[in-house]
Amino acid sequence: MQANLSLLLALPLFGALVLALLGRRLSRPMVERLACAAIIAAFIAALTALAGAWGETRLVPLFPWFSAGGFSASMDVLYDPLSGIMAVMVTFVSAIIHIHSVGYMRGDESYARYFCYLNLFVFFMLVITLADNLAFLFLGWEGVGFCSYALIGFWFADAERTLAGRKAFVMTRIGDVGFLIAMALFFATLGTLSLSGIIASVSALSVGTATALGLLLLWAAVGKSAQLPLLVWLPDAMAGPTPVSALIHAATMVTAGVYLLMRLFPVLALSQAALAAVGAVGAVTALFASFSALGQRDIKRILAWSTISQVGYMFLGIAAGDLCGGMFHLLAHAFFKSLLFMGAGCVIQALHEEHDIFRMGSRVRTAMPPVFLLFFLGALALAAVPPASGYFSKGRILYATLSHGGGLFTLYWAMGSLAAILTALYTFRLVFVAFFGDPAFPPKTWDIEPLPRFMIHVLWPLGALALLAGGLNLPGNFSGAEWLSHALRTVPGADAEFHGVSELAVSLADAGFCAVGLFLAWMLYGPRTAPGRRGPADPERFAHRMLRSGFGLDALYRKTVLTPFLALSGFMRRVVDEGAVDAAFMSQGVLWARTSMAARRLATGRTSTYLLTFLLGLAAICAVLLAKGA
């Protein structure tokens, strides 16, 4: 088991190291094969590990990292079904994306750097998945942040892209402060950072501490998973290569926040306030992002906003105490969203970097039927059209939310349901506009570049999963086995049961919401509507601008945080540091120099002056003596 897990972690790391050190010397096929082989081997390792330790929870020590004065951070693996399944998902999606990338990056010079980062990313993501110690987990946590930074700005000659990477890194770091403080608080209260240790002694935590910890962890998760209020980086992160968006900014890294909350669910569960906060973040973000997705023209930005929205559902699931639901949606989302992204990538590349859906049209569908089909499968899942995977996973979360009870959670459910309508609407807006009918705006070129076939065909497994992954946890009233719930039952906090609401009713309602969304999409953007009407509404209109800009949140941050921060920095440098502190010292020097000039003026060069000092000096001495004598 230890060897297996070590291999699982070591393979991607090894791949990354080799590529980092020798990548520029190796031939392109060699690099591609090495990178893909490392990930595929890791996938096999993850599978065998899952098979070998089915349903068990194991603490596997790998490497003592560092310890001092009672503080200890060791690189141990906490292998339980949750991490096992997550590891399989991560390696599986990664493997497909690696292979897809071989095609996608076929024209790029910096392939070695690309695959090095990608392998490194998988390593860090697996660390997040498997780590037992929070410090070790943080290694992966920050590591994926770095890889995200490096890959968003992969085409670094374009400063815009690197700035987007920088934004992502800094925003997630703002969240990480919560993680760091939570670590300190865990150490101060429980004396350990080990997840297993924390969960074992979780009852020692007071509700107040648990609330604080819950909120800190939520803050960390919000940063990583691009939830409100730290979500503005994700739409910009689409500047990276599209497979990267698929892997990092859809399937894996952005769900790391959700995963963290799942891992520490017993702590959250101690505090109703923390759970309510998680739910609020999830519900509001889901709704907020679906609205924003509705206003986008860039195909990748639509998907990005939709990712934010879907991760919001996962938060909602956790808030409702439904770990399985969260995990279910996480998995389903990983499959269909990475599929959607890679489909979009194929379209973009075929159209010579065309991102605007209003410049696409039915010619895309006719030129690349398999791509369209794959994309359509993903869209079905995203829009939660029964029986695609999204329908079941989202339904499970909404069901759990409603059955949690209480006015607040009912409100959350209502928001989630509204978001579900919007999801169906924007998804099919995308499908209709991009793949049917004539483009509302003239495209740059009509000529469509043929893509390597393997690049498309490697996506079929994802397509199948997008459609069928609902089977992982088919609800009871669909006579399903609830395989996932069963598998996760040993995970702490995953044994919740839901009563009070008919699951069937909720499922039917979900299907209804989906239908409403589809209907609206058909009416507004369907192939029958005139191309002119299908175009984006008047860009000057306030409502449209709001949607397009994500309710102006980014601009708001720029205005209220970034600009004052930069101004403060300049102020500190010019006024405080150079103008006050340094000037205070330098003016000391000036002061002494002035005094010195004055002192030198006493030496007039005239003998009489010097003689005068004798008499005056004597007189002064006498005066002092007389004054003291008297």
Place this chain on the structure above:
Amino acid sequence: MNAFPLLSTLIFLPLLGALATVLLSRSPALCRAAALGTALAELLLAACAIPLAADPGTILAENAAWIPSFGIRYALAMDGLSGLLVLMTAFLGVLAVLTSFKEITKRPGAYYAFLLAVETSACGVFLAKDLFLFYLFWEVQLVPMFFLIGVWGHEDRRKAALKFFLFSIAGGMLMLLAVIGAWLAQPEGARTFSLAALMAAPAAPHVQNWLFAAFFLAFAVKMPIVPVHTWLPDAHTQAPTAGSVILAGVLLKTGAYGLIRLAFPLFPDAAALSVPLLFVLGLAGLYHASLCALAQTDAKRLVAYSSVAHMALIVIGVAAWNAVSLSGAMLQMINHALTTGGLFIMIGMLSRRSGSRELASFGGVWKRSPVLGAFFLFFCMASAGLPGLNNFVSELLTLVGTWTGHPGVAAAAFAGAVLTLTYVLKLAQGTLFGTPAATQPEQWPDAEPLELCVLSPLAASILYLGFAPQAVLDMLRGPVSDFLPRIPQLFQ
């Protein structure tokens, strides 16, 4: 007591090498060889001393009478902390010599002599066990550094060198009074400068306050702690690359070392009183320096301010005075040296190519020299405290340790991590990415073998301390458990 005076050799070997380079100054090649040979021998010697220092069974010490009428002794000893710092000094010494091969063409003999002389004085500071001897080495450091900055520096070098010297000497001279004061505070007839004896019998509390203030001022200037830091950006900016490396890596450490080894244990009551002040100064330093760093346009100046910010964490960790925070602070001393040293070396290499230190003169460096770019990003990430690299370990320990007694301070310091990232990314952005500045010359070679010789060991050590710092932390365990109980008010 060893038969072979290992510690004295460690101190005076570089001085001997300095003499050799002066004598060989006619031939630059021989100078370089002599300097490199000395630096390597010193590194080897330090590496040999490390196991002895780490082993609690052997006591590595020397002790001889020097000025008997004042009870001054030539007393040296090496424990884990001193040993590590000496090793680090020797390591950076080798790198500094190597970096200078290309950069220094003017009067190499004198240059290497001064470089090696700094090594001597720094080793002396780290090894002295007699207050007078410590002070002597402490002040000696200034002279070679003054020349390194002033003679081989950049355009404003004279002003920067003078500023450096005057700031340091202002602190140092007041410390001299306090050194004498600490001596006079002992009962007549039994006066000594032995650190052990001084620690065993601290002065009366009201005397301690004055003495501590003077010591602290000297160390604060050297570390440097805001607001007496303003000499540092100028000194770093103007110094030659190796000068910056030694300044950041070694000289600043002597300040932190003094704070830990002298100021706190010698004056425990005053130290306990000063903890709130230290926290305020530490946090002010962290935020102030980070914000100032962000507003810089000169790459070296930016790194200099980052140095101030990183050192502020050491202040916080020392003030918290518990096993975790103190281990972190000590480790941070070494980590900061490696990371900041790496950044300075890189900026030196890049500005040698571009002919300017302005961020605006870089841009697109990665495109032009991918290997250098990769190293640069690596050092940047180490500076930003990315886990898996060295700074993370020490910063986490420092702040987690601080949290146990002072959660507010630690939380504020944790939040500073965001600021750190902002300026580090600004540095990377301006240097590596985007399109090359129009002023860049045609000739822009990628890393040369010599440069790889400098960068690879540095990167390897950063990685080593990031992934396997336990050996170093084990060495620090002895000193930490030795220091902690010296201030009962802080150590529960």
Place this chain on the structure above:
Amino acid sequence: MIVPLEHILLLAFILFLMGAVCALARRNLVMILLGLEVMLNAAGIAFVGASLRWMEMDGQAFVLFIMGVAAAEIAVGLALLVYCWRRSGSLDVNVFSRLKG
């Protein structure tokens, strides 16, 4: 001793001050030398008076030394005076104030 020591000392002090003021206020080097001579002699008077007061001969011996030293000093002084006069053509002491600051 008929005249009290205090009176002698007062006289000496007044003489000393007069000599000092002469040296200070006059610009002509010759006059400065004269003032100097007065100051030395004021000291001589004080010595003689004190010698009488204590009935010791030391003070009077001291005066003899003073006379010798004064002669030597004035000799060197006059030589310098001539030297300076030759160089600058002036005996005004304030002419020699190029070294200053």
Place this chain on the structure above:
Amino acid sequence: MTAVAEGWTPILPYAILAGGALAVFLAASLTKGRPSRVFAPISLLCALGAGLAALCAAPQAGIFAGTLDAGPFARFYQILTCGLTAGAILLLGGYSRRRGFERDELYALTLLAALGMCLLTAAVDWVILFLGLEMLSISLYVIIAAHKDAPQAAEAALKYFVLGAVASSFLLFGIALVYAATGETGVAESLRDAAQHGMEGIALLGFSCILVGLGFKISLAPFHLWTPDVYQGAPAPVTAFLSTGSKVAVFAALLRMALSESPLFARMDPVLWTLAALTMTAAPLGAMTQPSVKRMLAYSSAGHMGYLFMALLAAPIAGPGPIMFYSAVYGIMDMGAFGALSTLSPLDRDADDIMDFRGMGFDRPYAAGALALCLLTLAGLPPTAGFTGKFFLFESALSAGYVWLAVIGVISAIISVYYYLRVLAAMYMRAPEWAPARESAPGSYAVLALACAGALALGLLPAPVLSVMAASAPFTP
């Protein structure tokens, strides 16, 4: 008579110096007044011989009916002053020869000045003290003016003469008043008994006058203003002699007074405190922005007198050791500094303006290096003797309770670092504008080498010298 028979050796230094002066004059008459190369060796041998004689002399309580001290204290200072004289002669040799003023009186008067110094250091009687001081001063008046072609030597000599003569008058009048108040001519006795005859007021006035007179000689503020003028005008080797020998000797006399357990010192404590503080602040301030290096060194030497004066206040409690040590250090480093300056000077004038020193550091590595080392010693940086000496001075001030004075001293030392560094910066960190001809001046280089060796040796291994100080602790004023 037996006492004299037993102890004829202590007379030897005086005899050698006086004889040496005569010998030089004799040699001059033999060479019919032409410049000759024998003057310098003769006087050098005499100075060294006198020093050696002082070194080997058996210490005794007093000679010449107790008017001259022959104890270890006097012996120490005599060795020191003779050594400094020898240094000055070595410097003068090459310097005066190249500038054409190497004449007999120059060397003879130097030896006579040395004789005056030796008398000063050994004087336990006011007569001897006054005579010694006058012998020193009158010789110096002439030596300063010895270089007739030097543009400003006349002015310097004139100023030094007028002021020195007036200061001597002050000293003399002060002695007269102290004598009037006590009836004793012994330095220590008269000061000790100053309050016993009901004329303490007169004694105090007298002591104040003495203070003005001696304060002038050692450049205590506010009587220090002449120092830069004279040092700048005089030829550099003469300045070296003037700034070291005369000051050290006068300080020896002052130290003798301070250790006389006189009630006057206690009464004058605030005055002395103020003088020390004023000197330690005014002198560095004068030097700080000084463009002329000679003037800067002059102010700096005044500043060093301030440190010494601070320790003088503490001497009754802390003992004479630190002052003796620092006297030696001061003599060595100022001799080295002015010596280096004279070595670096071009033929037509002395190197003076700070810009004259641009690039010297690498053009004239040895002389400039010596100057740099001496400046660092003056700045009190380890491992030089300046540091060790300052450490002892501040230690004595603190142990006697003069904390604030020590703080003022430290601030003064910080300021002083600035102006020493300015010279270093000019020498090493600026490009040279002109390259002075390299002259072979083995004598000067010997002085510089010795000064540097001394500055380092006293800094690193002060213990032997300190033990000499300790041996002179049973001290008879």
